[in-house]
Amino acid sequence: MTWLTWRQLRGSVVGTAAALVALAAALVLTGPGLAAEYSAGVAACTPVPDTCDRFFDRFFSAHELPFVAVSLLVLLLPALVGLFWGAPLIARELEAGTHLLVWNQSITRTRWLAVKLAITGLAAMVAAYLCGLVVTWWSFPLDMSAPDDLALMAPLVFGARGIAPVGYAVLAFVLGVTVGMLVRRALPAMAITLAVFFALQLAVPLLVRPHLMTPVTATFELSTENVAGFGAEDAGSSVGLRLQSAVPGDAGAWVLSSRVLDPSGRVVAETGEDAPVPVSMTSGPCAPQNGFASCIVEVNDLGFRQQATYHPLDRFWPFQWMETGIYAALALALTGFCFRWVRRRLS
């Protein structure tokens, strides 16, 4: 059975391996240069006056395109696995009637399914792990310099780093197999697998991941780290305060909400809204000629604060393990279903 499974999988494994080798070669060739540029930049910059932020911005925007491309690739790989390895695995046999041929060989269909799932699933895991590993390694300097919406904990980047891709790939694969078994035709099975997997990949970061651990809620003084900017309101008689999705002293944190509290502690602006602050923008500390920093000090002295709900960056690995565990458990449950179905219902 091992031979037959390998023979049926051979072509696509070789193709995938070739693509992965090409990707790895490109990343291994450019990785050291990227790391060297990063360490040189970090060594040369100074915190006061802050030239490091400017270096990070410059460094990141210079490499943003390949950064986004490889991250998307890691996110896409599990979907491709589910589509091209999972969905047709059983559906194509049912479609061509070859299941009747192979089920009459001297092996039980439980063993037939077990070997098929094990070998193809293992190939999927290895592919996802290697792809995630090399991309995580290559993009380390960029992850360190990324703006908050593309930092490690940001929903899109999180799924393209560490071990999470392995969990995604395993689930996508077993999902494809299950759908193929139920639908019995390869093409519709592929379409349904893709739709269900995309829905899951949207739902988990939005609805599940924020609640894996209780988020931290804290109040912060205003500083250049959490203030995005000011806008003139009411013809300059007051300013609109807008916050960043960041918290001071915890760079790279995943900020779920960032609200403005007025001096009495009332919420005056939700995430993304401008908070009206009664400070003149035509004269005084918030006048344009006095600069950004003095206005922040003035508004902070008035008693305005940031109230943020967030997950600190050091929860990256606990989150990775938890999410991978959840996907693995789902995949295991679907596998159990597949075995019951192949024994009792399929013919």
Add this chain to the structure above:
Amino acid sequence: MTDVLLTRGLGRRYGRRWALRDCTVDVPDGRVVGLVGPNGAGKTTLLKLAAGQLEPTEGAITVLGERPAARPAQLARVGFVAQDTPVYSGLTVAEHLRLGARLNPGWDAALAAERIARLGLDPAQRAGKLSGGQRAQLALTLGLAKRPELLILDEPVASLDPLARREFLQGLMEATAEHGLSVLLSSHLVSDLERVCDFLVVLVDARVQVAGETEELLATHYRLTGPRRDPDRLPADQQVVSAAHTDRQSTYVVRAAHPIHDPAWTVHRLTLEDLVLAYMGRRAVGDAGPVLEVQR
């Protein structure tokens, strides 16, 4: 000697439709069994149940004394060539043989190689490029080379032209004689089975109409033609299979244990085809009647 196939009240339902019901047959060892019936009568269902590809909804079935597909050793004793003789179109002929060798402990590599050579199949040819007849032969080779005690074939010749049909059945008969195996094959054409079968099962509308040794069936069925007569005026030992009447004349097909000497009748023997058609026609007249069993 155990029965090759033994079923008791066997039934299989798909959703709300019964594909097979109340199927009770005993097929002894060493026979070539023809399963005949119109399309959709439940032939494939019965064969899949016998091959262990399907689970029964009700009743019991044993094949070679065991539950079908219960374990690898039972699977090894039964060969199954499914309808339309599926093969892996991406694999070559040689790879199919390798598949058989890998998955069957009792694989007869010499037999497989010899058959492929005799059939003139190119081992390097992809199975997807074979003709229908060649594909059927490849599937049969896979079924034979695992050296089963029972070979089940579902409409093996349905998609073949008359010449390929004859060659296939001839090859099957040679192999059967050579290896002493039992064969269970289905067809909706009696003419396919006439030459090869020594046991017949007629299946109509999900039910077994008659089952028995071909010779015995032929020896106990008669066509009676004579003046019009009601069926209840026939002797009790003559079971009516089919009846047709004109104003003055009656034609019966009956089953009787003893020869019929009634001078009022003109008595004819039936051909196998007539016999099968008489049973198939029972559906049309709505006469379900009792299922007839051959006494042995």
